[in-house]
Amino acid sequence: MKRLTITLILLLLGSLAYADRIKDLAGVQGVRNNQLVGYGLVVGLGGTGDRAPFTNQTFRNMMEQFGITIPEGQDPRLRNVAAVSVHATLPPFSKPGQEIDITVSSIGNADSLRGGSLLLTPLRGPDGQTYAVAQGSLIVSGFGAEGQDGSSIQVNVTSAGRIPNGAIVERGVNSTFSQGDFLTFNLHRPDFTTARRMSETINDLLGPGAASAVDAASVRVTAPRDPNQRVSFISVLENLEVTPGEESAKVIINSRTGTIVVGQHVRIDPVAVTHGNLTVTIDNALQVSQPEGFTDGDTVVVPDTDITIDEGDNRMFLFGGTVTLNDIVNAVNQVGAAPGDLMAILEALKSAGALKAELIVI
Incomplete structure (x- = not known):
């Protein structure tokens, strides 16, 4: 009988108090990532692509852009092409020409994306604008094999992959970093005690009234308007050390x-x-019931059940x-x-x- 095992982890969160930098406890309001997404085609697959109707439609549209027309009603029978979604995270202050990582995932029923290459794919933001373009050879960590008898094995996922530095930024996102007379630190884990201690630490450096805790998640600080001065100002503040409040039970x-x-x-x-x-x-055993000689009885198998309660x-x-x-x-x-x-x-x-x-x- 297999015994279940309990893993008990004890967090001694209050016995030792450690000071963390403000940059580890909070982020500056307005300095944020932005999500991008796109739709494209992966080609060069070794017969592991998909047969989805939208893949054929996308392939036809792409070929028409290159001046090649596929007759209507003719199935191109693609097995080396797969329709994919492409998504990426655009870091704050990204500038045109910089490169970012992308993740590519199959939309249809492609068996694997190993060995494939992503064709030029625009990546758009929620506003519909194109902020980056992606292209390149995929790196797929998973792999699989299949035998002639139908047996197969697969390790990790083969229908998704990544392209490091696979997208080039084409447009930056406007930031409110340099606007206004204040900047706000937003705590990663809202806590009234941490917000109070952070404002007190900043006031100890800059003077009374320079910082104020707005709520459990935000601390507002008076800041210079000049962008260069504001960068230096934040560089000093984010390296101040604050002892965060203890977690709730x-x-x-x-x-x-x-x-x-x-x-x-x-x-x-x-x-x-x-x-x-x-x-x-419940222990089930089978016993054979053998009739005596020269009788009309039949030999039968009789179950013998033993039930034990503990x-x-x-x-x-x-x-x-x-x-x-x-x-x-x-x-x-x-x-x-x-x-x-x-x-x-x-x-x-x-x-x-x-x-x-x-x-x-x-």
Whole structure:
């Protein structure tokens, strides 16, 4: 009988306080990435392309642009071509001529994109404008093989690939970085304590009133209008160190892997918990029933079933009002709970109001 294993990770988030740079805690409002997407064709596939109708239509349109007309009703029977979506992230302050990475994914039923090359594909933003053009040979990490008897094996995904520096930026995105008399830092993880400490740290350097915490996610700072001065100004601020606020009490459960993450500030009110397993074992055996000699009976196979019920060792453990992480770990180890059982215990404690933490199941 296989025993399930519990992986319990303890996060000691408050025992040691570390200072982080502002650049690691927050980003400047208006300085952001932009998503681009495009539609194109990958050619040069070794018979692993798709047979989707829109692939043929796209191929016809492309050939007409080169002055080649395919007669109507004639199927080009493409097997070396695949229709793909192309997407990329345009970093902030990207300038025309710079190169960015792209990801290419099959739209139709192509078996593999290995060995293919992406033809010139415009990449557009949400406003419909073209900000980059992509082209190049794909790098596909997955691979597969198939035998003549129909057996096959595949490692990773073969219908998607990447092209490093596969797109050239053609248009920059306007930024509000140099506009206005203020700049705003937006925290990656909103927290009132962190926002307050960040504003206090900036005021200690620049003077009272230079920075103010707008809310749990934003800190507004008075900044110079001149772009050159503003760059130097942010360079100084983003390297200031701030001690972030402690995380709230959380218990995170991954129901698929059985991993449980417990934060340091998790507390449990006085409560008694009992845990027991009910195991039912059914053992089927076959026996032959042989009639006695010179009789009219037939030889038959008779099933012999043995059913065993084991209720396990039901034990009860007590949580006091000052439960620590070590107490929780010891109780879990003593009771020998499986991942599903421990999840049920935590959910029951939460329902009873004894678990003083946010319970997150992913």
